[in-house]
Amino acid sequence: MNKTLRNILIVIGVLILLIAPVISSYNSMVALDQKVKTAESNIDSDLQRRSDLIPNLVETVKGFAKQEQEVLADVTNARAKLGGANTINERANADSELSGALSRLLVVVESYPELKSNENFRSLMVQLEGTENRINISRKDYNAAVAEYNSKIVKFPNSIVASIFRFEEKEYYKATEGAKEVPKVDFNTGK
Template identity: 65%
Template sequence: MSRRLKTSLIVIGVLLIIFLPLIGSYNSIVGLEQKVSAAQANIDTQLQRRSDLIPNLVETVKGYAAQEKTIFTDVANARARLAGAQTVTDRANADAELSSALSRLLVIVERYPDLKSNQNFKDLSVALEGTENRIGIARQDYNTAVNNYNTSIRRFPNSIISGMFGFSQKTYYKASQGAQEVPKVNFTR
């Protein structure tokens, strides 16, 4: 082998040793970022599912409690704010507001025993409860994905790569102030 060929092979070898781990790190960060996006989409899907259930629940309650107009307006306004939320923080705050309005709506149910025994209301209540559980799990999954991503982009050598390619930390899904207290909902007596 000629000296020139040996030198070229050494240079190529050194470049591969340097760049292959960088490429692997970049691809790893991209994968983690996609998991964050997918987890956020899952939250949005569950929030939409809940939002779609609410009009039916409200209409069922309205049939029994027509004089409770303020709560119906509050629920509608909270749904609109959630639908218009753009950031994770705005979405979390709007979600907490909607949960609060829903809990007030469900308190009304206690005043109407006939409503509690209505099959449509029971079915909607079960669907809403299941959706609330799915939302909680989706939030946990999102925060886990954000934690993995944020940790990855801050570790060396990924911190260099994330800085070079503009990867920035993601925001955790946090409940708004006052949302730490779980509303007590009881559909049966």
């Protein structure tokens, strides 16, 4: 009986030694997955903040630049696309399109000195600039979390646990091809 009890305890001890690293590895992957999801949510939150500022900006510019309806429509349409984006790549593409439309809007603003001196416009621009900085930081935080997560799930022996529990690599937040080009600014609009 003592020998049987000892053998059972040895088997239990060996099982614990084998299972403990798997549990630890699984839990660390879950924690990193949650870190990625939190970082992605932070990007969404910052993008939403920018989207919330845009209608006020468009309305302020609209009062001064009635003939610039096409640019204002581009900003509004790009904002709508961002709101409808579901995946990280769709958000990155829509974000890039919105950034381009906002850049074109700011070029238009240069033609209206009275608009640039408007207190409401200046306040919106300060808020928008701060939000753009937040978005940039959130993108970097997201990509850092993805790098840590992806690195964890491909290293041995974690890769075995990751494949068993179906942890898959996450996509990085990437700029679209057009975002790498410097925007063209033309102040010779004939106004």
